[in-house]
Amino acid sequence: MTAEQLHALIAAGLPCDHLEVTGDGRHWAAVIVSPAFEGRRAVQRHQMVYATLGARIDNDEVHALSMKTYTPTEWQAAQAAGAR
Structure with a gap:
C-alpha cells in the first residue's frame, strides 16, 4: 500500500474537500475534511473512513491509521487558528 493508493481509496469512498495521507507503508496518518462528517461524532467519522x-483494514494491509477528521467549517476554523 502506498500513500497514493490509500488516498485514492479514501477519496473514492468519501466526498473530501481536503485529504492528506502520510506514512511508511503500514502506519498512516490522514487529515480528512468531508461534508459527510456533519453532525457526526469522532468515532462515527472514523468508522466511515x-x-x-473495508477488507484492507481486516487483512492488516493498513496496520494503523491515525486520523484527524473535520467538517469543512471545522477545517476553516482550525486553519484560522493555525492548527493542523
Whole structure:
C-alpha cells in the first residue's frame, strides 16, 4: 500500500474537500475534511473512513491509521487558528 493508493481509496469512498495521507507503508496518518462528517461524532467519522477501506483494514494491509477528521467549517476554523 502506498500513500497514493490509500488516498485514492479514501477519496473514492468519501466526498473530501481536503485529504492528506502520510506514512511508511503500514502506519498512516490522514487529515480528512468531508461534508459527510456533519453532525457526526469522532468515532462515527472514523468508522466511515474504515468502511471505505473495508477488507484492507481486516487483512492488516493498513496496520494503523491515525486520523484527524473535520467538517469543512471545522477545517476553516482550525486553519484560522493555525492548527493542523
